[in-house]
Amino acid sequence: MADPILKQKDGDITTITLNRPEDGNKQSDDTWAQCTEMLNTAAKESRAIVFRGAGADFCLGRAAMGQAGPVLEAYQVRERADIIFNLYGAFRNSKVPIIGVVQGRASGLGCALAALCDITLASDKARFSFPEMAHKIMPTIAFSALVDRMPRKAATFMIYSTQEIDAHKALSFGLVSNVVAAGELQGSVTTLVDHFKKGPMAAILAAKEYARQAFDMSVPAATDYARSLHATVNSYSGMRG
Incomplete structure (x- = not known):
């Protein structure tokens, strides 16, 4: 079975790849905790980190957590949420820039991570959404990723409408840094990484x-x-x- 997250080093550039393309790169909470550790380690040994997803999509969020069990108490809910808040912290507190590469859909937590990257390059085929409200989930975990990344009106529109937006709209919202043709995405990543190497x-x-x-x-x-x-x-x- 393939590792759900891959880490590759090219000199002092580290690439972290979400590697569950068959499920939109959704990850379990345990794997997200592992991702946090990878990011924290990479920040100490790299001059830049490339963060991306394998396959057609960037990331569609958290994996299903199995059958519903008993209702958790507030403290237990907070502990579970801290897995994601700690992940956000790894992005925000990294001492080196994190470059996000979005080739397809980025939804929910995946969209939040795309926003948290210091620079986000998107294919013109990329799509972004926060569907939590449509699934009757109060979305402040996702919303908190946006408070220092997007203008208020853009963020609240995405959260309340749950609409999927295209890459050019995401650029106008400040969610991504640049949009290129799908066939040019990897070349744009390589060019940007070369600047960090120099x-x-x-x-x-x-x-x-x-x-x-x-x-x-x-x-x-x-x-x-x-x-x-x-x-x-x-x-x-x-x-x-």
């Missing part, structure tokens, strides 16, 4: 750190932070190596 590691780390912090700051604070990083990193001898 860039000074100190600059890559500093730019990611700035992106993590600055958007929650006031403009004066973000300016002061930029001034400090600029002076510190650009005077570092490793930038001239």
